[in-house]
Structures are given as C-alpha cells and as structure tokens.
Amino acid sequence: MTRLLIVDDSALMRRLLTEIFALAGDFEVEVARNGAEALEKLSSFAPDVITLDIHMPQMDGLACLDRIMLVRPCPVVMVSALTAEGAEETLEAMALGAVDFIAKPKGAVSLEIDTISAALVDKVRAASKARISRATRLRERVRAAAGGELANPARPPRKAISPRALPPLTALSGDGxxxxxxxxxxxxxxxxxxxxxxxxxxxxxxxxxxxxxxxxxxxxxxxxxxxxxxxxxxxxxxxxxxxxxxxxxxxxxxxxxxxxxxxxxxxxxxxxxxxxxxxxxxxxxxxxxxxxxxxxxxxxxxxxxxxxxxxxxxxxxxxxxxxxxxxxxxxxxxxxxxxxxxxxxxxxxxxxxxxxxxxxxxxx
Structure with a gap:
C-alpha cells in the first residue's frame, strides 16, 4: 500500500479526495487540515507521497512544501487553481521541489470532482515512484538539520557552462x-x-x-x-x-x-x-x-x-x-x-x- 497524506483546509475536499483514493484500493490515506499539521505527520505517518493545497491558513502550501523538502524530502503533488495566480504559485512550487500538480475543478467541487479523479490517481501513483534527488537543495537541508535559517534563499547566479569531455561528435550544420x-x-x-x-x-x-x-x-x-x-x-x-x-x-x-x-x-x-x-x-x-x-x-x-x-x-x-x-x-x-x-x-x-x-x- 502507498501511504498518502492529503493536506487541505477544506473538510469537503479532504473527504472527496479520501473517497477517491479509497476506491483506488492501493492507498493508505491520512489527512491534515493545514501545513503545520502536515509537518507533524511527516514523522508519525511517514507518507510515500503527499497532495498539497496551496491556499491554507496558518501555513500555506508553498511554505509547507519548502519545509517538507528541507526536513523530509517526499514526492508532492500540488492541488492548484486554474488561474493566473494559481499558475504562478504552482510553478514556484515546482521550483521548490514538487513533482507534479493537478488543477482543481472549475465548478462546484462536489459535482465536478469526477472530472479529475482518474488523472489525480494516475499522477499520485506516478509521483509516489518519482525520483527525489539526494542533491535537491542539499545545502539548505544541511543548514536546516543544524538549526540554521529555513527561509528560501535568493537563487544563486547561473554558472557558465564549462567544457567537459564528450564523445567525438560531428557538428551539425544548416538551418535546423x-x-x-x-x-x-x-x-x-x-x-x-x-x-x-x-x-x-x-x-x-x-x-x-x-x-x-x-x-x-x-x-x-x-x-x-x-x-x-x-x-x-x-x-x-x-x-x-x-x-x-x-x-x-x-x-x-x-x-x-x-x-x-x-x-x-x-x-x-x-x-x-x-x-x-x-x-x-x-x-x-x-x-x-x-x-x-x-x-x-x-x-x-x-x-x-x-x-x-x-x-x-x-x-x-x-x-x-x-x-x-x-x-x-x-x-x-x-x-x-x-x-x-x-x-x-x-x-x-x-x-x-x-x-x-x-x-x-x-x-x-
């Protein structure tokens, strides 16, 4: 069984998602009402994969994701709104380490949830097997373990590409x-x-x-x-x-x-x-x-x-x-x-x- 932690501040959304994964048959499901509660369950439940809402009280999804990837890296699928703001936040979540995302239904959630259920289960199954690099944000994780600052630092400037040994290649020419x-x-x-x-x-x-x-x-x-x-x-x-x-x-x-x-x-x-x-x-x-x-x-x-x-x-x-x-x-x-x-x-x-x-x- 795949251990899934569902994190959402909506009781209705938690219930609907729990029902979807219960019907899938291969998930053991636990829920959390906000980011702070989710962090508490990282050790007690030890999820294999997490679905994470972005907008939540006390600690929002991005702050929670940031802590998850520093404290106990785990595959995360974001649950996002189909809006310009939701897109920007989702892309930021991907940069922080989320594996994938699913867009919330546009209409009444209880009536439209079936439109995303199959895709959601597929994405979460795939995410549970995703490779989370040991090097992901390694410097920040070491600092976090030592009690250092957890805030997301500014992105360092890109390094110039350095020459490296490659197999012999014939350079392509023409307009391709x-x-x-x-x-x-x-x-x-x-x-x-x-x-x-x-x-x-x-x-x-x-x-x-x-x-x-x-x-x-x-x-x-x-x-x-x-x-x-x-x-x-x-x-x-x-x-x-x-x-x-x-x-x-x-x-x-x-x-x-x-x-x-x-x-x-x-x-x-x-x-x-x-x-x-x-x-x-x-x-x-x-x-x-x-x-x-x-x-x-x-x-x-x-x-x-x-x-x-x-x-x-x-x-x-x-x-x-x-x-x-x-x-x-x-x-x-x-x-x-x-x-x-x-x-x-x-x-x-x-x-x-x-x-x-x-x-x-x-x-x-």
Missing amino acids: LVLVGCSTGGPPALDALLGELPGDFPWPIVVAQHMPASFTGPLARRLDRMCALTVQEVDRTTPLLPGHAYIGKGDADLILSRRQSALVAMPAPSSPDHFWHPSVDRLVESALRLIAPNLLVGVLMTGMGHDGAAAMSRIKQEGGLTIAEAESTAVVWGMPGALVNRGGATSVCPLDEIPNHLMALLGQ
Missing part, C-alpha cells in the same frame, strides 16, 4: 530545429536545459510540455525571465528564430508549418489520436514532414507515459539525432525510458549534461 518533449517534472527540467543555453543559440527550440492552457503562458514568461534565450508561448502562428525557445500552448497541440517559405509554429486543436497535449509525437511528426531528419535534434526528458518515443525514434531511424534524459536524473523515466527501450535514443545523458551535448552538436 531542436524539438523538446517533457511532462511530469518538466518545468524544472526546462529551467535546467534552457537556462544553460546562450542567447545566440543557433537553432530555434520548440517545446511540447504537457500542461493546461492557463499554465503554459506563465511558464514561458518565467523561463524568459530566467534564461538568456527569448522564451515565448505559441498562442498564434509564430515565425521560428534562432536564440528563441517556443512553448506550446496547453490543452492544444503544437505543429510546424511553412508560410512563404518561413518555418512557423502554430497551435492546433488537440488531436483525438493523441492522448497527451501538447503532443510531442504530433509536434515531431509535423517537423518530419517539413525538415530533413539530419537537421533535427529531438530531446525527450522526464515525464509519465510514452509520448514522443515513437516519433523521435523516427528521427533517429531517418538520420537525425535524439537525446534521452538518463534515468539517474529524470523525475519520472517514462517518456525518455520509452525512447531508450525502442532503441530510438542516439545519446542518453543526465539532465545537467544535455545543454553541453547540444552545444557540442551545434559546434558551440
């Missing part, structure tokens, strides 16, 4: 594209990838990250603030430029096309032939119809499921290059693992090595 796919654990992985690339990176980077529509705009703006690259959400037909990264709009798909010979990215209604959206497979398939495979590099990072594995395998089979995130760093090794298991990965790299690998491929 980097195609990136990710899901569970994706926002911090995108931060780690895009944040280490220079503003003059020679190829456009197009990203399919599974997310609701209200979250992808805030994600793009957050990444744009933190990266040398220009990062934007694709919410309309958008020409692709070097030094830019493009985030597909959530609840839709992201496809490539040509307009007067210029390559563009554009949102498209989500395809019923694809389960996850924005679909990595559909993005890559659209690229393969327009661009020679030897001018494509596919990067498949952390995520639940297998989206992107089939299409990125085609990139490799037809002469392009693909990179799968290594199991050692992936929060959930579903998507990159599926690519590796299909024999579709040209290279398998820990997350912190992928930027160097891309730059070496492009002669940077």
Whole structure:
C-alpha cells in the first residue's frame, strides 16, 4: 500500500479526495487540515507521497512544501487553481521541489470532482515512484538539520557552462530545429536545459510540455525571465528564430508549418489520436514532414507515459539525432525510458549534461 497524506483546509475536499483514493484500493490515506499539521505527520505517518493545497491558513502550501523538502524530502503533488495566480504559485512550487500538480475543478467541487479523479490517481501513483534527488537543495537541508535559517534563499547566479569531455561528435550544420518533449517534472527540467543555453543559440527550440492552457503562458514568461534565450508561448502562428525557445500552448497541440517559405509554429486543436497535449509525437511528426531528419535534434526528458518515443525514434531511424534524459536524473523515466527501450535514443545523458551535448552538436 502507498501511504498518502492529503493536506487541505477544506473538510469537503479532504473527504472527496479520501473517497477517491479509497476506491483506488492501493492507498493508505491520512489527512491534515493545514501545513503545520502536515509537518507533524511527516514523522508519525511517514507518507510515500503527499497532495498539497496551496491556499491554507496558518501555513500555506508553498511554505509547507519548502519545509517538507528541507526536513523530509517526499514526492508532492500540488492541488492548484486554474488561474493566473494559481499558475504562478504552482510553478514556484515546482521550483521548490514538487513533482507534479493537478488543477482543481472549475465548478462546484462536489459535482465536478469526477472530472479529475482518474488523472489525480494516475499522477499520485506516478509521483509516489518519482525520483527525489539526494542533491535537491542539499545545502539548505544541511543548514536546516543544524538549526540554521529555513527561509528560501535568493537563487544563486547561473554558472557558465564549462567544457567537459564528450564523445567525438560531428557538428551539425544548416538551418535546423531542436524539438523538446517533457511532462511530469518538466518545468524544472526546462529551467535546467534552457537556462544553460546562450542567447545566440543557433537553432530555434520548440517545446511540447504537457500542461493546461492557463499554465503554459506563465511558464514561458518565467523561463524568459530566467534564461538568456527569448522564451515565448505559441498562442498564434509564430515565425521560428534562432536564440528563441517556443512553448506550446496547453490543452492544444503544437505543429510546424511553412508560410512563404518561413518555418512557423502554430497551435492546433488537440488531436483525438493523441492522448497527451501538447503532443510531442504530433509536434515531431509535423517537423518530419517539413525538415530533413539530419537537421533535427529531438530531446525527450522526464515525464509519465510514452509520448514522443515513437516519433523521435523516427528521427533517429531517418538520420537525425535524439537525446534521452538518463534515468539517474529524470523525475519520472517514462517518456525518455520509452525512447531508450525502442532503441530510438542516439545519446542518453543526465539532465545537467544535455545543454553541453547540444552545444557540442551545434559546434558551440
């Protein structure tokens, strides 16, 4: 049985969530009414995974998450509102160490809870098996154990990429594209990838990250603030430029096309032939119809499921290059693992090595 701690200040929400996981049959459930109570139960209940509301009295979800990741790191799924404020707070939670999030129903919770129950159970099951790095916020955890200040310190400046030994590579040439796919654990992985690339990176980077529509705009703006690259959400037909990264709009798909010979990215209604959206497979398939495979590099990072594995395998089979995130760093090794298991990965790299690998491929 998986030990699940449900943290929510709403008695109704605690009851509904408890019923959902009781019906799932493989969870032992305990509840907490606020962040302070949740912290007390970290030792007494020792949860395998936690669902955590953001807005609570006494100690809100972000403060509670901060303490959890310092005192007893544990997979956490945030329960978030589908609002601009909720998106910003959820992205901050992901930066603090949350594995995933689920959006609350828009209407009356008791009437709409069934619309998220299956996805919630899937996300919590996946999160319970997620890899929480021993290095996550290690310096702060040591200070906390020694009774030091628990406040979240300012983010340190990024280090410049240092040269390191890589396998012999033939630098790619021509006007190509980097195609990136990710899901569970994706926002911090995108931060780690895009944040280490220079503003003059020679190829456009197009990203399919599974997310609701209200979250992808805030994600793009957050990444744009933190990266040398220009990062934007694709919410309309958008020409692709070097030094830019493009985030597909959530609840839709992201496809490539040509307009007067210029390559563009554009949102498209989500395809019923694809389960996850924005679909990595559909993005890559659209690229393969327009661009020679030897001018494509596919990067498949952390995520639940297998989206992107089939299409990125085609990139490799037809002469392009693909990179799968290594199991050692992936929060959930579903998507990159599926690519590796299909024999579709040209290279398998820990997350912190992928930027160097891309730059070496492009002669940077």
